[in-house]
Amino acid sequence: MARLAALFALLAGLPAALAVANVTGIYGIVERRMPQHARDFVFTSMEGDGDVFVVSDTVNKTGSITVTCTTTSACARGLYTYATEFGGVDIFWTGSRLHELPSPLPKVGTPINGSAIVQYRYHFNTVTFGYTTAFWTFDKWSLLLDWLALRGVNMPLAWDGYEAILTEVFQEFGLSDAEIFEFYTAPPFQPWNRFGNVQTAWGGLLPMQWISDQQALQKQILPRMLELGMTPILPAFTGFVPSNMSAHYPNASIIDGSAWSGFPSTLTNVSFLEPFDPLYPQMQQSFITKQQEAYGNITHFYTLDQYNENNPFSGNDSYLSSVSTSTIASLRAADPEATWVMQGWLFFSSETFWTNDRIEAYLGGAQGNDSMLILDLYSEAQPQWNRTDSYFGKQWVWCELHDYGGNMGLEGNLAAITEGPIAALNSNGSSMVGMGLTMEGMEIGNEIVYDILLDQAWSSTPLNVSDWVAKWAARRYLVKTLPTELQQAWTILSTTIYNNQDPNSQATIKSILELEPATTGLVNVTGHHPTEIPYDTNTTILHALQLFVNASKSQPSLKQVPEFAVDILELSRQLMVNRFIDLYTDLINTWNSSSSTAQNVTTAGVPLLSLISDLDVLLYTNENYLFSTWIADAKQWAHGNVSYAAYLEYQARNQQTLWGPQGNINDYASKQTAGLVGEYYATRWQTFVVMLAEQKTSGQPYNATEVSQTMLSIGQAFDLKAWGAAAGETWGTKGDTFQVVDRVLERWA
The missing domain is CATH 1.20.120.670 (N-acetyl-b-d-glucoasminidase)
Structure with a gap:
């Protein structure tokens, strides 16, 4: 963490445009993925708005390429654009092929320019941390983070280590270790404990060793995200608490949540501390403070989902408004610049409950359109932005869900993935600010449908699907010209x-x-x-x-x-x-x-x-x-x-x-x-x-x-x-x- 602190101190003294375009981490990608070209790339910063890059031949240096960028993320995307369009190589979930970049490096000729069409390029669903990354070590994370950075992702979710912070908070507020660990679920089920769907680990209590190891892993993940120009979205205190919390605070407004997916009451009906109770902001302050002490003051974006497949205690508009008003107030009391990030899945999965009036009341309780960032989780098939008048002005991200439970089956809709975000971005009164991937599990069979969305985030017009697929397949198989059989396939x-x-x-x-x-x-x-x-x-x-x-x-x-x-x-x-x-x-x-x-x-x-x-x-x-x-x-x-x-x-x-x-x-x-x-x-x-x-x-x-x-x-x-x-x-x-x-x-x- 000392290295991170020194980096932040250095960046604080730089002009704004240069501060966000620190290129050290991009050199790191070159060293990891194409070490033979460690001296062949030059990355430089330039002033400008948004995420913009220019790729050109380095002046007076044969076989060298210069990438100039306004942000670190843009530099990574510029490197990726060169590697794919001129080098014919790529990086996939199966592994990186970037080390097969030709030597000497192919010339660019006329400089190429690129710019992101949205401010945020997002990645992860909370449940991905159960279905895919639950048992990952940093080696696997390293490949994925490079994959994300090169494709231009600048806002990933970062859940690992959450229980370590939460345990300290619960201990501060008087809960015993026995009460705390009876609440937690086992590793591959932790996302649903964080959502307030299930509690208690069937098969044995969660060991403290797991919590310590995951925090250590988070201390590897977060610095790498920052080096790659990403703003991590960190957890906040949601309000889900062990049932014994009521015994410690008998006057607190703590309610039992609803049952989830047929689980018995002993494993669900998670207790929820209402955000308008005075205890809630105290615990929020404690959580965010401890998190900043552990990882640094590295983000103002906090994931917080209160009603994932569990309906609120009341459908009264004033009640819903008071919940969100109190929630954002607790966040901004702890971090004045906090933005509340929320999955919009509830508005689809519980569509009967979440009428437009209720959605407007709930979102409207958080004053200011920049107070929230909504992930429109299933935009490719069941978008909610269009029925909610662009989430009533709140900022939101066009997301591709696609893969339930990490299941394996070939399927996709490339037209929807390319045309849908552009239509949404250009719609009247649109408050869309991002595009992203929110698949439940990451399975290699359908990687094409995820690649194309992240490419679309850098094109103001829908990509030509047939042309894009042909180029994608050619570099996937490392051939200059795709064989006729594969073109047909x-x-x-x-x-x-x-x-x-x-x-x-x-x-x-x-x-x-x-x-x-x-x-x-x-x-x-x-x-x-x-x-x-x-x-x-x-x-x-x-x-x-x-x-x-x-x-x-x-x-x-x-x-x-x-x-x-x-x-x-x-x-x-x-x-x-x-x-x-x-x-x-x-x-x-x-x-x-x-x-x-x-x-x-x-x-x-x-x-x-x-x-x-x-x-x-x-x-x-x-x-x-x-x-x-x-x-x-x-x-x-x-x-x-x-x-x-x-x-x-x-x-x-x-x-x-x-x-x-x-x-x-x-x-x-x-x-x-x-x-x-x-x-x-x-x-x-x-x-x-x-x-x-x-x-x-x-x-x-x-x-x-x-x-x-x-x-x-x-x-x-x-x-x-x-x-x-x-x-x-x-x-x-x-x-x-x-x-x-x-x-x-x-x-x-």
């Missing part, structure tokens, strides 16, 4: 799978293979977790996959490109889970037939179970699709403590399976990863087929409750298991992706 994908115009299925398409087996209710579901396939499989996935295979055979060097291997696996994976729907339908039709026998049902189940086995084999060929990685990431935080490692493994397993001790939001965060597919999903479906066959033999009515209870028992047993070779599990990859893909086409095309 990406034309198919971008005009079908990534051109989904139906808002009822605009989210990651969930495979029924991951859902609890049942005889009805799985196929053709639309809405929150759609299972309906909005395209013809044979003319899209299958055709595109065959073109990828042809490309790999005509140009074998593609097989050495990690992103190509991921993409061909993704297409194969999607083909197989789509085929699973047909096999499931055959099974159910056979079972429903009055003339079928138990043997007929068993026979109908064979190809279904065979596909699951083949899918697991496919997934095991790539390191990005291993369930064991999720487990290993969790257990590494145990520092060799066996019982702690077992606790972390249970929590990691539970989130991606039952999501709660009793399958409370079962399969919400399901994944198609090797090991999870081959053991957990395979066991469930095998058991289901057996139960259907037994029903034919017994003649007794189908018992859905019995089936569900059996599946719950399978999940509970799986969650308590320890990863081990005895079960045929492996930590690493096995097999060759391209050989397995050939077999997939032979069997499942």
Whole structure:
């Protein structure tokens, strides 16, 4: 922190334009990602409004490039523009390819200019810190932060270490450690504790070691964000408190929140200290002061969500107004320049409650349009800015949600992502000030839909999707000219799978293979977790996959490109889970037939179970699709403590399976990863087929409750298991992706 303090002291003495364009951190990106060119880039500041960069050849120095910028973020974006447009390289979630930038550096010729069209480029959903980054170390954070910086993100959410500050606050106000730790949830469920949805850690109390380690991690993350020109959004005191708070402050206005997602009252109904109670601003002051002492006075933006999927105590307009008036007052008493950042999800998820009058009352209680920054969380499919008159003048960010629970399924709407933000920005009376990504989980299969939005933030007109896709694919595979087969494949994908115009299925398409087996209710579901396939499989996935295979055979060097291997696996994976729907339908039709026998049902189940086995084999060929990685990431935080490692493994397993001790939001965060597919999903479906066959033999009515209870028992047993070779599990990859893909086409095309 001493280095940060020295940096702030230096910046304080500089002119405003130069202060925000400190370029030290951008040199850091070059050193990390393209070290062979550490001396070949020059970054300089210039005065100007907004985020602007100019990329040019360095005068009198061959093979050197100069990036001039008004802000640090603009310099990073300028570097990225050069690397992608002139160097033909990129950085992806699978890893950086920037080190393959040519040497000497290609000339620019006529200088190129770029400028952001919005003030803020945002990243993260609060729940991403559970579904994706829950167990990350700084190595993974470092790659992501460079990815964000280069794409021009300047405002990320930063939740890690929150419980360390909150614990100190609760202790200051008289709560015992026992009362505090009974309140906290386990690591991959902390976002919903922060939202006031759930409390108490099933499977064991949260260890203090976890809280200390996460604060140490935050002290690595925040300096890197600052170096890269980002303004972190930090937590504030929301008002959610342990239930025993009432015993310590019997006169305080503390109410029980509503139940959430079917959890029992012992795990939900989180107590909420009303913001207009005198105790609230005291705790807010304590929290922000302690946070500043820990990390420095580094931001004026604070995330604070009071009613995420929980409705307020009252719908009275004056009540709602008093809540927000008191909330912003508490923030600005602690930080006079505070801006309250809030997800706008509640206005969609609880649309019946949140009428426009109530929204206006709630937002209007925070005086001044700059007092709040609203994240319009699901702008690509269910925008709320347009029904709320641009959030009644409050500043807001056009956001892409897309990926519920970190699910895996190819889907997107590139037209909406490119045209939607521009239309919103240019609408009458627009108070839009940013664009950003708010995906619940970050899965590599749909990276294209996230890349294009962050590029759109630097173009005042909608990007030409076909041109953009062709350039993106070329640098993804490190080729000067995209092979004809891949041109055709990406034309198919971008005009079908990534051109989904139906808002009822605009989210990651969930495979029924991951859902609890049942005889009805799985196929053709639309809405929150759609299972309906909005395209013809044979003319899209299958055709595109065959073109990828042809490309790999005509140009074998593609097989050495990690992103190509991921993409061909993704297409194969999607083909197989789509085929699973047909096999499931055959099974159910056979079972429903009055003339079928138990043997007929068993026979109908064979190809279904065979596909699951083949899918697991496919997934095991790539390191990005291993369930064991999720487990290993969790257990590494145990520092060799066996019982702690077992606790972390249970929590990691539970989130991606039952999501709660009793399958409370079962399969919400399901994944198609090797090991999870081959053991957990395979066991469930095998058991289901057996139960259907037994029903034919017994003649007794189908018992859905019995089936569900059996599946719950399978999940509970799986969650308590320890990863081990005895079960045929492996930590690493096995097999060759391209050989397995050939077999997939032979069997499942």
